[in-house]
Amino acid sequence: MIDDLHLRKQMRRSANDVQSDHLPVLHLAQPLGTIKQQPAADSIEIRSGNKIERLIAAAIAIQAQDAEEAKEVGCMARAMIWASLPHKKVDGAHFQRDNGLASITMIVAPDVGLPYGKLPRTIAAWVTREVKRTRSRELNLGKSLAEFAGKLGLSTNGGERGDISRLKRQATKLFGTMIRVTPHHGQGYEYENLVLSDKGMLLWDPKRPHERSLWQSKVIVSEAFFRECMDHAVPFDLRVLRVLRSPLAIDLYLWLTWRMFILRRPVLIPWISLRFQFGAGYPPTAQGMAHFREAFHRCLREVRTLYPSARVVPERDGLRLLPSPPHVSEVKLGLVRQDGQSASVAAAGGHELARLGMRNGQLLRGQVSG
Numbered sequence: 429m430i431d432d433l434h435l436r437k438q439m440r441r442s443a444n445d446v447q448s449d450h451l452p453v454l455h456l457a458q459p460l461g462t463i464k465q466q467p468a469a470d471s472i473e474i475r476s477g478n479k480i481e482r483l484i485a486a487a488i489a490i491q492a493q494d495a496e497e498a499k500e501v502g503c504m505a506r507a508m509i510w511a512s513l514p515h516k517k518v519d520g521a522h523f524q525r526d527n528g529l530a531s532i533t534m535i536v537a538p539d540v541g542l543p544y545g546k547l548p549r550t551i552a553a554w555v556t557r558e559v560k561r562t563r564s565r566e567l568n569l570g571k572s573l574a575e576f577a578g579k580l581g582l583s584t585n586g587g588e589r590g591d592i593s594r595l596k597r598q599a600t601k602l603f604g605t606m607i608r609v610t611p612h613h614g615q616g617y618e619y620e621n622l623v624l625s626d627k628g629m630l631l632w633d634p635k636r637p638h639e640r641s642l643w644q645s646k647v648i649v650s651e652a653f654f655r656e657c658m659d660h661a662v663p664f665d666l667r668v669l670r671v672l673r674s675p676l677a678i679d680l681y682l683w684l685t686w687r688m689f690i691l692r693r694p695v696l697i698p699w700i701s702l703r704f705q706f707g708a709g710y711p712p713t714a715q716g717m718a719h720f721r722e723a724f725h726r727c728l729r730e731v732r733t734l735y736p737s738a739r740v741v742p743e744r745d746g747l748r749l750l751p752s753p754p755h756v757s758e759v760k761l762g763l764v765r766q767d768g769q770s771a772s773v774a775a776a777g778g779h780e781l782a783r784l785g786m787r788n789g790q791l792l793r794g795q796v797s798g
Contacts, residue, residue: 667734685754
């Protein structure tokens with residue numbers, strides 16, 4: 429039986445050490461073979477208001493039963509991992525950041541607004557998994573908002589802050605988003621647009637979330653996004669997505685899962701590149717970098733608690749990644765590890781960046797976070 433008191437002490441020690449570059453990892457007291465069998469993941473209470481208790485419960489469940497056995501294998505389109513949606517509400521109709529090799533711009537209709545926070549990330553993961561499962565571009569979302577929330581594993585609580593109250597707004601924003609990737613090529617200008625959805629209809633009434641309409645709400649993903657889901661889906665553990673609340677922590681977990689899927693040799697990612705990738709909301713100042721690193725360290729502790737086999741070493745100049753097992757084996761989704769040129773191309777991230785002229789030498793030097 430796991431010593432829960434020991435786990436809680438470790439978690440509280442790491443939670444109190446926000447600024448250290450030496451991040452303690454939560455280790456279970458006994459090997460997997462001696463852990464008492466846990467109930468199915470959906471019956472484990474991880475919605476406690478205490479973050480440490482929720483993380484401990486999820487970590488125990490994940491180590492007791494792998495994602496495939498627990499039927500908790502999710503997947504996220506690689507382009508969505510690399511794009512990194514805004515963490516907080518952003519005014520205006522476009523959001524732009526730059527990772528040093530390319531500029532990533534998200535564009536929506538001004539009256540709709542940009543997607544942000546945890547919900548659109550949850551929706552994107554569901555869409556990716558559903559495309560893989562059905563092998564279809566047309567996805568049925570449900571005849572009621574509550575039905576769609578159930579598909580996503582979300583609470584059907586109402587109120588302004590409830591999942592269901594924000595779900596239609598964030599789904600509308602996400603499905604209307606276009607992502608433009610523009611690699612830097614001196615005086616040349618190249619770009620590629622990735623539209624998530626060609627068309628769709630969301631017929632739900634947020635004020636009556638349980639009321640069923642006569643027709644299915646549905647979305648038809650674009651051909652480009654369909655191919656991204658089918659060819660470049662990264663497997664992950666849905667229980668991690670469920671327990672993490674911070675969009676930064678979610679992005680970091682998905683990014684680490686993907687990088688460990690393709691990583692063949694140690695690589696150092698500079699702090700400036702990590703801020704480009706994950707901290708677009710932080711000002712490009714010394715104070716902004718300090719605040720970003722503090723938030724990054726805090727989220728990294730949460731991620732390593734749930735994904736302890738990820739071998740990462742924070743250093744003065746950046747984050748060193750060491751080859752580690754993916755959190756969910758790629759064979760669970762029928763994926764094959766990439767070697768040689770294809771691995772280095774994948775390391776650049778983004779949608780079809782290789783076709784836009786990225787060079788393997790640039791990608792292998794580890795100067796970009798994607």
